[in-house]
Amino acid sequence: MISEKMKPLVANNSAIRAMFEEGAKQKAIYGEDQVFDFSLGNPNVPAPKEVKQAIIDILNEEDPVVVHGYMNNAGFPEVRKAIADSLNRRFDTHFHEGNILMTVGAASGLNVILKTLLNPGDEVITFAPYFVEYGAYVGNYDGKLVVVSPDTATFQPNLAELEEKITPKTKAVIINTPHNPTGVIYSEETLKKLAAILEKKQKEYGSVIFLISDEPYRELAYDGAVVPYVTKYYANTIVGYSFSKSLSLPGERIGYLVIPDELDDAENVFQAASIATRVSGSVNAPSLMQLVIARCIDASVDVEYYDRNRNALYNGLTECGFVCTKPQGAFYLFVKSPFPDEAKFCELAKKHHILMVPGSSFACPGYVRLAYCVSYETIERSLPAFRELAKECF
Amino acid sequence: MISEKMKPLVANNSAIRAMFEEGAKQKAIYGEDQVFDFSLGNPNVPAPKEVKQAIIDILNEEDPVVVHGYMNNAGFPEVRKAIADSLNRRFDTHFHEGNILMTVGAASGLNVILKTLLNPGDEVITFAPYFVEYGAYVGNYDGKLVVVSPDTATFQPNLAELEEKITPKTKAVIINTPHNPTGVIYSEETLKKLAAILEKKQKEYGSVIFLISDEPYRELAYDGAVVPYVTKYYANTIVGYSFSKSLSLPGERIGYLVIPDELDDAENVFQAASIATRVSGSVNAPSLMQLVIARCIDASVDVEYYDRNRNALYNGLTECGFVCTKPQGAFYLFVKSPFPDEAKFCELAKKHHILMVPGSSFACPGYVRLAYCVSYETIERSLPAFRELAKECF
Numbered sequence: 001m002i003s004e005k006m007k008p009l010v011a012n013n014s015a016i017r018a019m020f021e022e023g024a025k026q027k028a029i030y031g032e033d034q035v036f037d038f039s040l041g042n043p044n045v046p047a048p049k050e051v052k053q054a055i056i057d058i059l060n061e062e063d064p065v066v067v068h069g070y071m072n073n074a075g076f077p078e079v080r081k082a083i084a085d086s087l088n089r090r091f092d093t094h095f096h097e098g099n100i101l102m103t104v105g106a107a108s109g110l111n112v113i114l115k116t117l118l119n120p121g122d123e124v125i126t127f128a129p130y131f132v133e134y135g136a137y138v139g140n141y142d143g144k145l146v147v148v149s150p151d152t153a154t155f156q157p158n159l160a161e162l163e164e165k166i167t168p169k170t171k172a173v174i175i176n177t178p179h180n181p182t183g184v185i186y187s188e189e190t191l192k193k194l195a196a197i198l199e200k201k202q203k204e205y206g207s208v209i210f211l212i213s214d215e216p217y218r219e220l221a222y223d224g225a226v227v228p229y230v231t232k233y234y235a236n237t238i239v240g241y242s243f244s245k246s247l248s249l250p251g252e253r254i255g256y257l258v259i260p261d262e263l264d265d266a267e268n269v270f271q272a273a274s275i276a277t278r279v280s281g282s283v284n285a286p287s288l289m290q291l292v293i294a295r296c297i298d299a300s301v302d303v304e305y306y307d308r309n310r311n312a313l314y315n316g317l318t319e320c321g322f323v324c325t326k327p328q329g330a331f332y333l334f335v336k337s338p339f340p341d342e343a344k345f346c347e348l349a350k351k352h353h354i355l356m357v358p359g360s361s362f363a364c365p366g367y368v369r370l371a372y373c374v375s376y377e378t379i380e381r382s383l384p385a386f387r388e389l390a391k392e393c394f
Numbered sequence: 395m396i397s398e399k400m401k402p403l404v405a406n407n408s409a410i411r412a413m414f415e416e417g418a419k420q421k422a423i424y425g426e427d428q429v430f431d432f433s434l435g436n437p438n439v440p441a442p443k444e445v446k447q448a449i450i451d452i453l454n455e456e457d458p459v460v461v462h463g464y465m466n467n468a469g470f471p472e473v474r475k476a477i478a479d480s481l482n483r484r485f486d487t488h489f490h491e492g493n494i495l496m497t498v499g500a501a502s503g504l505n506v507i508l509k510t511l512l513n514p515g516d517e518v519i520t521f522a523p524y525f526v527e528y529g530a531y532v533g534n535y536d537g538k539l540v541v542v543s544p545d546t547a548t549f550q551p552n553l554a555e556l557e558e559k560i561t562p563k564t565k566a567v568i569i570n571t572p573h574n575p576t577g578v579i580y581s582e583e584t585l586k587k588l589a590a591i592l593e594k595k596q597k598e599y600g601s602v603i604f605l606i607s608d609e610p611y612r613e614l615a616y617d618g619a620v621v622p623y624v625t626k627y628y629a630n631t632i633v634g635y636s637f638s639k640s641l642s643l644p645g646e647r648i649g650y651l652v653i654p655d656e657l658d659d660a661e662n663v664f665q666a667a668s669i670a671t672r673v674s675g676s677v678n679a680p681s682l683m684q685l686v687i688a689r690c691i692d693a694s695v696d697v698e699y700y701d702r703n704r705n706a707l708y709n710g711l712t713e714c715g716f717v718c719t720k721p722q723g724a725f726y727l728f729v730k731s732p733f734p735d736e737a738k739f740c741e742l743a744k745k746h747h748i749l750m751v752p753g754s755s756f757a758c759p760g761y762v763r764l765a766y767c768v769s770y771e772t773i774e775r776s777l778p779a780f781r782e783l784a785k786e787c788f
Contacts, residue, residue: 043459069644112675115400119398137675275403280505281502282501289680
C-alpha cells in the first residue's frame with residue numbers, strides 16, 4: 001500500500017533496525033554496561049542548566065498564549081534577532097533577523113531549503129563519506145544526489161573531482177563541517193578553493209550554485225580548532241544549523257537556516273523557504289524552544305566531556321594498532337577497517353560486544369564509524385574489548 | 395531561483411500577507427481594541443494550568459538526556475500508550491501504542507501519511523469548503539486534489555458527488571470534523587453512508603481507499619454534541635490529531651496519527667510513516683511536549699469560553715440579519731455573504747474595522763469565515779460595527 005518512493009527507504013531501514021535490535025539483544029544478555037554501543041549519534045551530555053532555568057523563567061514570566069502560540073512561520077522576530085546578533089559577535093558577520101529562519105532541527109532546515117530550490121532532475125553534489133539521509137532529502141524533491149568520492153588521505157573534500165562533476169544541472173553542493181562521520185573540519189584553504197571552483201562554474205554555465213553548509217556540530221571543536229564561517233567565503237551560501245548538539249536538544253527539533261542578503265534572489269528565497277516550512281507541515285519551529293534559544297544563546301554543553309572521550313578512545317584504539325584520522329570536531333571516530341570488507345570487521349567487533357556503523361552506510365567502505373557521545377566509563381570499559389579485537393585483526 | 399512548485403505558493407501567499415498587513419495597519423491607526431480581527435485561527439484561550447505544571451515536574455523529575463533526547467521516530471512508547479489508552483476510554487476503541495505515531499502537529503501528520511501513501515497522479519478527494527493547505531499537502535507528493543462541491547444547505551459532505559468523483563486512481567479521501575470553516579460535525583449517519591460508498595468503490599475497483607480524518611477540533615464541541623470516532627465506521631481510516639486547540643499549543647507542533655490494526659497493510663504503513671517522519675526532516679515530534687501530553691492527556695482548555703463567544707457572535711450576527719449555520723464545534727462561523735461576491739462584503743467590513751476571510755479561500759465563494767477564538771470583549775465591541783455593516787448590506 002505504500003508509495004513507490006517509500007519502498008526502498010523502508011527496505012533500507014531494516015539494516016538500521018537490525019543494528020538497533022542487536023544492541024538491545026546484547027544488552028539483555030550481557031548487561032547494559034558490558035555492551036559498548038558506539039552506533040548512535042545521540043548526545044549523552046545533558047543540556048546545560050541554563051536551558052532548564054530558561055524554560056521555568058519563560059513559563060513564569062510570559063503569556064502562555066504567546067509562549068505556545070503561532071508566530072510568523074519564520075519564527076519569533078526577537079529569537080531570530082538574538083541568533084543574528086550572536087553570529088555577528090562571534091564570526092564578524094552582518095546578519096539581521098530577516099536572514100534567520102527557524103526550523104524543526106537541521107534535518108528540517110535542509111528539507112526546507114531543498115524544497116525551496118530544487119526542480120525535478122536538479123543535481124545536488126556532496127562528498128563521501130556523507131550522512132546517508134542526504135540522499136532521501138534530495139530525493140524528496142526529485143533531485144539527484146551526485147557523490148564525490150572520498151579523499152581518504154585527509155578527508156577534506158575531493159575538489160578536483162567536484163570540479164569534474166559540476167554540470168549545468170548542479171543546483172547545490174552540500175558540505176558538512178565539522179564532519180560526520182570523520183570529525184574533520186573544512187579548513188579556510190579548502191573553503192577558499194571550493195568557493196573559487198563554484199564561482200568559476202557559475203560563470204562558465206551562467207548558473208547559480210548554492211552552497212549548503214550543514215553545521216549541527218559547529219560548536220563541537222577541539223584543541224582550539226577554528227570552524228570558518230562559510231558565508232564569508234562564498235556569497236551563495238545557506239547555512240543549516242541545529243541546537244541538537246550545542247545544547248543537547250536533539251529531541252526538541254530546534255534549529256535555523258541562515259539565508260544571507262548576499263544570496264542570489266535572497267528575499268524571494270527567504271519568503272519561499274518560510275512558505276515551504278508551513279506547507280511541509282512543520283508550520284513553524286516549536287515555540288517554547290525558540291524562546292529558550294534566545295535566552296540560552298551563549299550557553300553550551302560541556303564540550304570538555306566529549307574531548308576527554310575523544311582522546312581516550314583515539315589513544316586507546318591507535319595504541320592497539322587501529323588507524324584513524326584524529327577528529328578535530330563532532331563526536332565521531334572514522335576508523336580504517338583492518339579488512340577490505342568492513343562488514344567483517346563489524347561482525348568480529350560484535351563478538352566483543354562492540355557496536356559500530358559500517359562506512360558503507362556513509363558511501364565510504366573500508367571504514368567504520370564510532371560515535372563517542374557515550375559515557376566516559378563506557379569508553380574505559382571498552383578498551384580491553386578493543387585490545388582483544390585487535391588481536392584477532394592484526 | 396526558487397522551484398517551479400514553490401512559485402504559485404509564493405504568489406498565493408501574498409493574499410494572506412495582505413490581510414495580515416491590513417490588520418496591522420488598522421490597529422496602528424485605530425488602536426488594538428477598535429479593530430475586530432476575526433481572520434486568524436490562533437487560539438486565544440491559554441493552555442490549561444496542567445501544562446505548565448507538567449513541564450516543571452518533568453524538568454525536576456526526569457533525566458534531561460531523555461527529556462530532550464532522540465527516541466524512536468514514532469515517539470516515546472509510554473506517550474503513545476497514554477494516548478491509545480485515552481482514546482480507548484473515551485471512544486471504546488482498541489488501540490495500542492503501535493497504532494499511535496507522534497507528529498509535529500496535524501499538518502505534519504497529514505504530510506507524513508500522504509508521503510507514505512501517494513504515488514504521482516494519485517487522486518485525493520476532499521469536500522468544499524476545505525482548508526486550503528490540503529492542496530499544497532497533496533501537491534507535495536505530486537498527488538491531485540479532487541474537490542467535491544459544497545452542500546450549502548447543511549455543510550455535511552456532498553456524498554452523491556463524492557461517489558461520482560471516486561475513480562480507480564482515488565487513493566484517499568480527507569474529511570475534517572468538527573469542520574473548518576463551517577463548525578459542522580459530521581454525523582454518525584453521514585459517516586455510515588460515507589463508509590458504505592467507500593466500501594462499495596473499493597470492491598468495484600479492487601482498490602484500497604484510505605479515509606483520512608483530520609481532527610484538530612475534536613475536543614471543541616458544544617451543546618453536548620457527539621463527535622463520532624471515525625475508525626469505528628470504516629476500517630481503512632487514519633486519524634490525524636493535534637493538541638493545538640485542545641491544549642492551546644499550536645506553536646509547539648504536537649499531534650499524532652492513528653493507524654489502526656484494521657487498516658490494509660497496517661504494519662507496513664506504520665513503519666513507512668515512521669520513516670517518512672524521519673526523512674521529511676521532522677525526525678520526531680518535539681520530545682518535551684510529547685512527555686507533557688502523557689501527563690496532560692485528560693486536561694482541556696476552557697471550551698466554555700469558546701462556547702460563550704460562539705453564542706454571542708452567532709446571536710449578534712443573526713439578530714442584525716446575517717445568515718449562518720450555527721456551528722456545533724471548532725471556533726468558526728461561516729456566514730453567507732449578502733452579495734454574491736464575498737470580496738465586496740469583506741471590503742465593506744474592513745471599513746468597519748472587521749477583518750474576515752473570504753470563502754473563496756476555502757473553495758466556497760459567497761461566504762466568509764469568522765474565527766471567534768478572540769477575547770469575549772472583542773466580540774462585544776464588534777457587535778455595533780456589525781450592526782452598522784448590516785445597514786449597508788440589507
